[in-house]
Amino acid sequence: MAAIFRPIPWAFRGSLCLPLSARRFSKTADENRSLAGKVAVITGSTRGIGFAIARRLAQDGAHVVISSRKQENVDEAVTILKEEGLSVTGTMCHVGKAEDRQHLVTTALKHSGGIDFLVCVAGVNPLVGSTLGASEQIWDKILDVNVKSPALLLSKVLPYMENRRGGSVVLVSSGVAYVPVPKLGVYNTSKTALLGLCKSLAVELAPKGIRVNCLVPGIIKTDFSLREKTMPNMLPDMNKIFGVKRLGEPEECAGLVSFLCSSDASYITGENIMVAGFSSKL
Numbered sequence: 564m565a566a567i568f569r570p571i572p573w574a575f576r577g578s579l580c581l582p583l584s585a586r587r588f589s590k591t592a593d594e595n596r597s598l599a600g601k602v603a604v605i606t607g608s609t610r611g612i613g614f615a616i617a618r619r620l621a622q623d624g625a626h627v628v629i630s631s632r633k634q635e636n637v638d639e640a641v642t643i644l645k646e647e648g649l650s651v652t653g654t655m656c657h658v659g660k661a662e663d664r665q666h667l668v669t670t671a672l673k674h675s676g677g678i679d680f681l682v683c684v685a686g687v688n689p690l691v692g693s694t695l696g697a698s699e700q701i702w703d704k705i706l707d708v709n710v711k712s713p714a715l716l717l718s719k720v721l722p723y724m725e726n727r728r729g730g731s732v733v734l735v736s737s738g739v740a741y742v743p744v745p746k747l748g749v750y751n752t753s754k755t756a757l758l759g760l761c762k763s764l765a766v767e768l769a770p771k772g773i774r775v776n777c778l779v780p781g782i783i784k785t786d787f788s789l790r791e792k793t794m795p796n797m798l799p800d801m802n803k804i805f806g807v808k809r810l811g812e813p814e815e816c817a818g819l820v821s822f823l824c825s826s827d828a829s830y831i832t833g834e835n836i837m838v839a840g841f842s843s844k845l
């Protein structure tokens with residue numbers, strides 16, 4: 564008789580009485596911040612979108628390892644974020660160089676003992692011009708930095724994510740992957756390749772509990788998008804484009820990355836997600 568009247572588990576409030584799924588996702592007060600106790604390695608994170616992501620992941624409780632090509636930029640970014648009371652360290656890493664990638668991983672482990680998140684932001688565009696006029700050197704540089712380096716860096720990080728029994732990887736593509744911008748053919752192509760890399764890695768790493776997703780920004784106000792050397796001097800009149808009629812801010816990319824790293828995204832992998840004020844996907 565008593566068994567018949569056993570209360571249904573989800574009718575109770577205390578965590579001991581929560582159904583299994585609710586208990587798995589419930590948090591105690593002291594670990595309230597969504598990324599508390601986690602370690603994030605972020606490439607290209609001394610300014611622009613990468614810096615905003617570094618700040619946000621640290622604000623959400625992660626220890627963040629900042630990196631970029633120039634040590635002075637790393638030192639400046641680390642100082643700013645430390646002054647805000649955030650937990651960050653940093654080191655120089657040109658993502659196109661094997662020894663720098665190894666050094667980044669070694670430094671992260673030395674300071675933090677493990678790696679939970681890898682966010683690959685570093686990207687370059689040394690050519691504004693014809694795709695077929697691009698030299699082999701230009702092709703190599705763009706593909707090395709934008710496409711190959713995230714995979715090669717992740718291969719070094721992988722054993723440590725496996726040690727933690729899981730992890731989250733976020734790649735950074737671009738809206739130009741869907742809507743090719745004239746004179747940016749090689750760059751457009753590299754960013755389209757990242758969409759495929761995201762999907763392939765997601766399938767390959769799912770059995771290890773590692774999720775792989777991709778941020779796809781529209782036009783975001785940074786040095787990169789406003790510099791004529793890296794982007795054609797032809798920013799569209801955003802008032803004529805449907806959707807949110809303005810350029811994006813780096814901080815508007817950072818929230819998505821924090822979400823993708825958090826356990827709230829535990830069932831999301833292989834997604835390419837636009838942050839562009841409009842959608843160019845079907």
Ligand SMILES: NC(=O)C1=CN([C@@H]2O[C@H](COP(=O)(O)OP(=O)(O)OC[C@H]3O[C@@H](n4cnc5c(N)ncnc54)[C@H](OP(=O)(O)O)[C@@H]3O)[C@@H](O)[C@H]2O)C=CC1
Binds near residue numbers: 612
């Ligand atoms: N801004 C935009 O509108 C958009 C940008 N993107 C993508 O977002 C990413 C970031 O762009 P954004 O923030 O605008 O760029 P920024 O130029 O503002 O910042 C680039 C960052 O990457 C670092 N960096 C550049 N090259 C390398 C490298 N080879 N290895 C390691 N670090 C490097 C720079 O520091 P340092 O000079 O010290 O190396 C800097 O910290 C790029 O992948 C870009 O393609 C995508 C869509 C739109």
Ligand SMILES: CC1=C(/C=C/C(C)=C/C=C/C(C)=C/C=O)C(C)(C)CCC1
Binds near residue numbers: 781782787795
């Ligand atoms: C002029 C023009 C365009 C230009 C877009 C530009 C200039 C995009 C820059 C993108 C950046 C900065 C990407 C970074 O990865 C569109 C929208 C294609 C179509 C309408 C006409």
